[in-house]
């Protein structure tokens with residue numbers, strides 16, 4: 001049986017979560033150390049490090065890795081890395097921290113102890129470099145750029161030992177699949193060519209079509225949801241999971257698709273983020289990543305296919321997980337079936353496509369959603385969710 005794609009830059013995945021038997025003692029030690037409160041993005045990054053999704057990183061990046069990652073998409077070691085993973089804190093807090101001090105990382109929102117970190121470096125960064133190279137814009141209206149511009153003045157770097165995965169493993173018991181586990185699941189099924197589909201939304205016919213094309217040329221598909229912080233108006237993870245499950249159960253052959261989730265917070269960095277998504281999927285054991293139009297973008301900061309082109313600019317061996325590039329997908333009345341802009345020669349007037357905003361409106365007013373756009377089993381679950389919002393007097397954001 002051919003092997004799975006190896007982890008990124010390492011022979012094995014490197015989860016930084018301390019073994020359970022050692023956690024209690026380390027936690028006692030951590031309680032007495034200086035506490036560093038983390039925002040939602042850094043909290044997610046700790047969980048990504050914990051599960052080994054950021055292999056081969058062993059903690060938050062120092063100056064050279066940050067700079068290399070921004071400018072050349074490379075760590076100081078030469079390993080490919082397209083978006084810096086950093087821990088910014090404010091200057092007053094940073095001033096008190098000594099070199100080599102052991103500190104405790106906590107969730108700023110809950111106060112929970114997450115990890116301990118050996119501080120190897122405190123560095124100031126030029127935020128404009130990060131914005132210009134990673135996000136390709138300095139516009140503070142871009143949500144990823146806003147986060148960079150608002151962050152503290154000092155990046156704290158060092159090796160991390162994770163003590164808790166927070167509520168994720170319990171809250172998302174069926175979805176929380178760590179890279180070592182997804183690899184074991186793929187091997188158990190005899191898969192080696194595995195395509196990943198990234199989503200943070202329920203899946204409609206167009207998404208189903210992409211996954212089915214990938215399934216035709218792979219051993220199996222990993223439908224992989226983002227479980228980190230959502231944008232206002234996004235469908236909650238439990239509803240989304242049920243909607244995706246309904247699609248898999250009714251429209252896919254058993255044993256061809258696995259649904260999972262990962263604790264990542266989107267940066268909306270478009271092309272650079274598509275690369276990071278592929279790198280992460282390599283750690284999960286996926287040989288391919290499905291990248292459609294406008295992958296991981298926001299607004300009109302990126303061209304619709306920038307996230308395709310950037311894969312062609314990498315050096316040999318940068319990334320072993322390959323891209324599966326797709327054009328925009330829809331149902332065409334003339335084709336009498338699902339098609340893409342690459343294959344369908346007909347007038348766009350023949351295409352059934354509904355924007356996210358239109359769809360939310362249709363769901364919230366209980367309007368009919370055509371089966372060519374979304375499967376009735378999926379629509380029923382989404383309508384139930386919108387009805388519960390209405391009954392609670394919550395207006396869904398558009």
Ligand SMILES: [Zn+2]
Pocket residue numbers: 332333334335336339344345346350
């Ligand atoms: Zn057509």
